[in-house]
Amino acid sequence: MQRPAPAKFELLVRRDGEEDFELRQVASVIGYLNSRPRRIDADSYEVSELRSRVAAAPGFILKNKTTDRFLLLSAQERFLWDQMDGATSLQEIATAYVLEYGEFDFEIIPSLLRKLQRAQLLTFEPRSRLRAALARNRGRVIVKAIELALTSLERIRISTHNVQGFFQALYRYGGFLVFTPFAAVACTMLVVVGAAAAFMLFRDVHDMLAGFGRHTLRGILMVKLLFFASVALHQFVHGLACIHYRRRVREFGFTFLHGFVPTFYIDVTDIFMATRRARVVTAVTGALVHLVLGAIAFIVAAEAPTGSFTQAFAAASGIIQWQALVVALYPFCFIEMDGYHVLVDVLGVPTLKHDAIAYAKGLLTGAGRIERGSEELLWIAYIVLSTLSVAGFIAFNIWIIVSATH
């Protein structure tokens, strides 16, 4: 019998205006990918390892202490079970699986879910507890205002899914050059010259941003606009890298990151199906755009007349570009940027941030310390480094703004 198409709802979502609305088709598969399976309470189950003389990898026995039902899990299924904490969506769990094992079995998750449900080992949580809590307390003006602000920002999303052809053409008509030894040599030379220019600027020019004069605000806005364009270029290079490794670019668009940071984004998650080298190259090359642009900016600043607007503009652009490079590649900042993805890929700990925050939260709220041997050290290191880094980043930016305005 032919399998029916996934069930769909057509929903009408009202905007702030009384009559304005947006229609959305929600297929059941979207609900499935966003669902957050949660293990039953830790007191209600136990896991024990099952060593076999035949199989190389150990198996595990999972027992529901309430119903006395047993399940036999493979190491991969045990890994998935550990992810099912009620906060991680199935889509994120699948990504974690690929990062851990470097491959994906499309049947393993649905099959495990069925087994766990039959053994009454699983519950499901709503997509966002924050949004659910806000919806419950909508009567309060402040809550309603927060909800409205979040909803409004979340709605601003301009994207297209039909981009594979565009990126293939971009790659064919010159984009492939980015991945040649010639490009690597040219970029290295440019960066060396740019670094020398930056060094000379910092050594010889007392106040690089003096050229803004009375036009500080205009200067900063122009720098930010140029930077915004470079973020789009950053995403384009991620897309080109994805094409270089013969994977698919699924989406390109503009949105508000975390609900408030305007940014361009690209969906290159298909690269998870490629080799680790491909994943690392895809992550790193996008960020290198800022390295190259920063170098060019410093060269321009060094060549521009001292105290001119051009010098100030180029120097500020250079600083912000290299700062973006650090933010993108530096993994310890609580944000899952390119460097973070490379780190968790190399360490083989796909849920590092999530686990580290849960660990810190447990310590701070007195809910108890999660004991996990050497992983604890990794979590502590991540939290400490990230906290110090974020504080340092904020201090550095305050210093830049204060320097520019005085």
Next chain:
Amino acid sequence: MQASADTLAFLRDVRVFESFSDPDLTVVTERLRQRDLRRHQILFREGDSGDEMFIVRRGTMLISKAVTGKVEQVLVRVEPFDFFGEMSLFDGSPRSATAQAETDVELLVLGRDSLQAMTETAPHAAAAFFYAMVQVFMERLRRSTQQVAEATRWGLEATGLDVEAR
């Protein structure tokens, strides 16, 4: 409303008027009012009182029911020659859903008083109208049952719940 040839020709293709004789249709047409809605204009909201039904002559109406917050489920799109709002016409109960124009819309409005007048002056036509209306109600009931089944299927697919297993 004047019984123009265009309006009469249009009403002949509206299911509840299919069996009407020319004189009866002319009488009904004279009792209809025309109402125009601009795109996205709300005609009535769920919970409003009402005693009129609407026939779509041009454009598309969306009938939706509140689900949560600002989210409503689209129950049906009403296209030309189809009608909606008849439940309040019969029992005077509050509107069970919200009706809003998806495009610019031209409606023909039939009020309860017009229906009562038609029952008295043209009982044969009124009987045909009510018979056709019962058939439409049965179709809509079947559609609602189908929607409930679809909603259940959506929930099962979205949770991956395996209910076939023991």
